[in-house]
Amino acid sequence: MWGVAIAAVLADQGSKIWALRALDPGVRRPLLGDLVSLRLIRNPGAAFSMLDGATYAVTVIAVLIVVRILYLAHTRALSPVMACLFGSVVGGAVGNLLDRLLREPGVGRGHVVDFIDYFGLFVGNIADVVIVVAAAVFGWLAVRGVRLDGTRAA
Numbered sequence: 001m002w003g004v005a006i007a008a009v010l011a012d013q014g015s016k017i018w019a020l021r022a023l024d025p026g027v028r029r030p031l032l033g034d035l036v037s038l039r040l041i042r043n044p045g046a047a048f049s050m051l052d053g054a055t056y057a058v059t060v061i062a063v064l065i066v067v068r069i070l071y072l073a074h075t076r077a078l079s080p081v082m083a084c085l086f087g088s089v090v091g092g093a094v095g096n097l098l099d100r101l102l103r104e105p106g107v108g109r110g111h112v113v114d115f116i117d118y119f120g121l122f123v124g125n126i127a128d129v130v131i132v133v134a135a136a137v138f139g140w141l142a143v144r145g146v147r148l149d150g151t152r153a154a
Helices: 002-022 055-075 080-102 126-143
Strands: 029-032 036-043 112-118 122-124
Touching: 002 036, 002 080, 002 112, 002 126, 036 122, 055 080, 080 112, 080 126, 112 126
Parallel strands: none
Antiparallel strands: 029 036, 036 112, 112 122
8 A cells, every 4th residue: 555655646746846847837738639638737726626715624634534544544454456546545645735735825725736638627637647546446346346355245
């Protein structure tokens, strides 16, 4: 779990450093035609720019989610797949949380660096991708009846 979490944080923060150096704010650069492009923005809110005026609340919620996942991960038997999924969610959440804690305009109010533009509908980052993929796999495993320890529900 920890290895996946650290890898996710490093990939997320490294890609944000690259984006801040290589991209001009708001300027769209096609990557895969009109489907995916690069466009640097600063997001004060949550996913899809929701809760723009509640950056402190989003920060607190992210901390609580990370603490809860770490508690679950260390008090339950996890299969290797589940440990990787928990690591992905923790790593993605910490990647965005670092932005909230360390970036402008200040501690707990920092704006998240987003740069992957999907269809012109929303802009995200590597942390978001990691979290969404992990959530999709969690959902797929839940539908199949797979428990946290890897066994199947009867």
